[in-house]
Amino acid sequence: MTLSIDDARWHPIASSDDLPFRHVFHGQLLGRELAVWRADDGNVNIWENRCLHRGVRLSIGINEGGELKCQYHGWRYANRSAGCTYIPAHPADAPARRIQNRTYPVREAFGLVWSAPSENAAFPDLPPAGAGTWLPLRPMPVNVAPEDVAAGLAKAFDAESPDSLTVRAGDAVYFVQPVDAGRSVIRGLIADPRTDTLALLRDRNRLLVKLRDRLERSAARKPAPAPLQPTYEKVSAELATMPDIAVPHGGTMIVVVKRKWQTARGVTGFELADRSGSHLPTFQPGAHIDVHLPNGLVRQYSITNGPGELLSYVVGVKREEVSKGGSHALADSVREGDLLTISEPRNNFPLRRDATRTVLVAAGIGITPILSMARFLDKSDLPYELHYFVRDADAAAFRDRLNALRGKVTVHDALARDAIRQTIGEALGRWSFAQHVYICGPGSMLEMVRALAADLDWPDEAVHFEYFRNDRVIDDSSSFEIELARSAMTLQVPAGKTILEVMREAGVTVLSSCEQGACGTCMTTVIEGEVDHQDVYLNESEKRANKAIMTCVSRAKSARLVLDI
Amino acid sequence: MKSDKLIDPVTRDLWQVIAAAEEVPIGAVETTLLLDTPIALTRDGEGQPVVWLRTVEEAGDEIDADEIVERLPVLVRYGYVWTSLGNPPPDIFPIPEYAEPDRKNMSCGSIGVNVSAPRAVENFLDMGHFPYVHTDILGAEPHTEVKEYDVEVSEERDEVLATRCRFFQPRAALSATEGIEVEYVYRVPHPFCSVLYKSCPEDESRRDVIAIFLQPMTQDRCRAHLLQSMVDSVSTITELRRFQQTIFGQDKPILENQMPRRLPLDPRAETPIRADKSAIAYRRWLSRKGIAYGVIPQAG
Incomplete structure (x- = not known):
């Protein structure tokens, strides 16, 4: 049978031993190059061996444990999804577009790592190796067409002629890895005799060396087969152009509550996973998800995960005494095994990884995005310190995760306001180049840190925070006209009424949730006109792009707005 | 033939x-x-x-x-x-600084590289790789940001021009002793040649000139010929050459690990970011000129 680039079978591509701690292995299958690496959680990744940015081989990249870092420009790709999580040339921006490398199916069995062009093919079934286990032989590269190698193996070991690239001979099974049309690797397994293993390995190796030499001599007398021509998939049209800043309307997905636990007094941890056990979409530190609650509300929760942790998202929910019903609904009525709808992760709080020092300040439930940031910095050995302020020691959430960090992490409990101010002041110190501070906590804490930072010469662009609530006073004094392009309606928005209210009065169905410009649910595309942004959902560059509006609070600077609705 | x-x-x-x-x-x-x-x-x-x-x-x-x-x-x-293998124009692109009497002009070697000439030009235009490839010389983590810069294709001179390019460098030139934000201007006056001008540590009013001239040997193999035209009264020619060869010696293994070796002109072949504005302009310029050697032309 002739070899095709679309050969759907599973083939071994490496020994498990080829993937030691933090290594990247250069694999080959059917003319394609593969970057093969094991993350610290044990997961084996098999990716197309090229960075999507400029085509540099990822097999020369750096395995950081949860992310793979390209040698050329330091782009980071996440374990499991191969999604890009960080682009150092633009450290202040989250890679908003879905840049995701091509991945291939992986299995690890019998001491070998296997791959196939798709998951559809049946995985080869091996009988139990007698009483013991299968022992992988030393792989033997042979510069001969795979089908000729299989035929040669069958002849040499007096086995039946193979109908595939697998040859069974006595106590051994030989798999021929089709590297290319004219190149192979023999990967053999032998039932481990438990005694004199070394002598057996040496003996088999000697036989395979002889076979290789004979096959290569005879192949040299024939014309070499033409190499397979793998093609690189094109990136999406969206990724190909240098983007105007577009605000993606992310999709939603259903997840299962895998675990629910009390992580501190008044704080419930939720672990959310895909129902079929697949990985979840790539996120970046600082990202949040919208959770659609059973009572119809939509609430935002930050992801606490570290790099490459995509089998579940862990979020923390504080049971607020005064709540519009969000935290109660989650903390009280949602149980393990329940299904929830969540959005894809969105990042309005991106972490720069180009700081000489990063100060992380969290108070109360504000620890959630800060924890994720600390875990990313920790894994990359970047200098940071984390200050976590809580009412008392029992209120500190995610202690186990905090304890696993190697950086300077301090939990400050029951400090008076002046003591908090002093602690933060000392942590900040006078600003110097490439220092950044990230704050997540109640508004009063945020204002305190901002004032302190300003006194210590910290410029605005070095002070990072995220709003989950819009505390700004909304100016609704303007009046203007809106044209709804798809509904073919023109409406007048008077002072004192929101666009959302006017649209609803006219019978237009529009989704909304927080109605204070914080959640993004009512986001609408702007076709024409200048927006008067009053929300805290869009970031500064997205606001400048004038492509989207939160109809619940934002208005028009121009006399007329045309909306895509 | x-x-x-x-x-x-x-x-x-x-x-x-x-x-x-x-x-x-x-x-x-x-x-x-x-x-x-x-x-x-x-x-x-x-x-x-x-x-x-x-x-x-x-x-x-x-x-x-x-x-x-x-x-x-x-x-x-x-x-x-x-x-030239054809009918060349009367002269090649100008580098007026080369004629200034007090400059140290020198060739810095002709180095074979297993990559197409346009890939090597694009790497020469790129600042984002400084901290990763030229670590502690032309850049260092965590100073990785590529700030906004301007790119134009000059109609009059038929060349790509990138200006206001700035990058934080720990040791921008041999005569540099401490980290500075260096300003660059890049020109691509020939499909396989590029010239850069960078702040000169010795004289603020002038600029050091470094050029790369690529000899396309085959579609995916070239020789890089390097020129330096420096305002440096202290260093010897040997020292200046060694510095440039160190830099290019760091680029070479990266270039030789780029797949495919020819430069793809289809915008959907790779993923550009804002920092790649000059590379995008260069690829479009090659496409418009009808260059087919050393590139994978856009289909259709």
Whole structure:
């Protein structure tokens, strides 16, 4: 049978031993190059061996444990999804577009790592190796067409002629890895005799060396087969152009509550996973998800995960005494095994990884995005310190995760306001180049840190925070006209009424949730006109792009707005 | 000749660099490859380069240049010998600074690279790789940001021009002692050549000039010829050469791990970011010119 680039079978591509701690292995299958690496959680990744940015081989990249870092420009790709999580040339921006490398199916069995062009093919079934286990032989590269190698193996070991690239001979099974049309690797397994293993390995190796030499001599007398021509998939049209800043309307997905636990007094941890056990979409530190609650509300929760942790998202929910019903609904009525709808992760709080020092300040439930940031910095050995302020020691959430960090992490409990101010002041110190501070906590804490930072010469662009609530006073004094392009309606928005209210009065169905410009649910595309942004959902560059509006609070600077609705 | 089919007419009519003028021996044959075509060169008694399509000559053969009748056009510019397989224009692009009397002008080696010439040009235009490839010299983590800069294609001069390029560098030049934000201007005045101007540590009013001239040997193999024209009263030529060779020695293994080796002109082949504005302009410019050598042209 002739070899095709679309050969759907599973083939071994490496020994498990080829993937030691933090290594990247250069694999080959059917003319394609593969970057093969094991993350610290044990997961084996098999990716197309090229960075999507400029085509540099990822097999020369750096395995950081949860992310793979390209040698050329330091782009980071996440374990499991191969999604890009960080682009150092633009450290202040989250890679908003879905840049995701091509991945291939992986299995690890019998001491070998296997791959196939798709998951559809049946995985080869091996009988139990007698009483013991299968022992992988030393792989033997042979510069001969795979089908000729299989035929040669069958002849040499007096086995039946193979109908595939697998040859069974006595106590051994030989798999021929089709590297290319004219190149192979023999990967053999032998039932481990438990005694004199070394002598057996040496003996088999000697036989395979002889076979290789004979096959290569005879192949040299024939014309070499033409190499397979793998093609690189094109990136999406969206990724190909240098983007105007577009605000993606992310999709939603259903997840299962895998675990629910009390992580501190008044704080419930939720672990959310895909129902079929697949990985979840790539996120970046600082990202949040919208959770659609059973009572119809939509609430935002930050992801606490570290790099490459995509089998579940862990979020923390504080049971607020005064709540519009969000935290109660989650903390009280949602149980393990329940299904929830969540959005894809969105990042309005991106972490720069180009700081000489990063100060992380969290108070109360504000620890959630800060924890994720600390875990990313920790894994990359970047200098940071984390200050976590809580009412008392029992209120500190995610202690186990905090304890696993190697950086300077301090939990400050029951400090008076002046003591908090002093602690933060000392942590900040006078600003110097490439220092950044990230704050997540109640508004009063945020204002305190901002004032302190300003006194210590910290410029605005070095002070990072995220709003989950819009505390700004909304100016609704303007009046203007809106044209709804798809509904073919023109409406007048008077002072004192929101666009959302006017649209609803006219019978237009529009989704909304927080109605204070914080959640993004009512986001609408702007076709024409200048927006008067009053929300805290869009970031500064997205606001400048004038492509989207939160109809619940934002208005028009121009006399007329045309909306895509 | 089979290779004729591979060379697009624009590339064929360009001047192409082939050797550092000083390094061509007088009265002996030097051989190289240009656009899949074996060529030979020597210098005559007056030191003038002579270039021809190589037939039976071997490198090192003694030769009397006067006997060579069928010669390829020759130009000596910026310390390098240039030739053409077609009908080249009267002259090549200007680098006026080269003529300034107090500058140290030097060739910095001709280095074979297993990558297409346009890939090497694009790498020369790129600042984002400084902290990762030229660590602690032209850049260092965590100073990785590529700030906004301007790119235009000059109609008048038919070249790509990137200005206001700034990058934080720990040791921008041999004469630099501490980290500074360095300002660059990049020109691509020829499909396979680029010239950069960078802040000069010794004289704020002037700029050091570094140029890369790529000799396309095959579609996916080239030789990089490096030129420095420096305002530096302290360093020796050897030291300056060594510095530039260190830099290029760091680029070479990265270039040789780029897949595919030819530069893809289809915008959907790779993923550009804002920092790649100059590379995007360069690829579009090559496309518009109809360059097909060393690139994977956009289908359709």
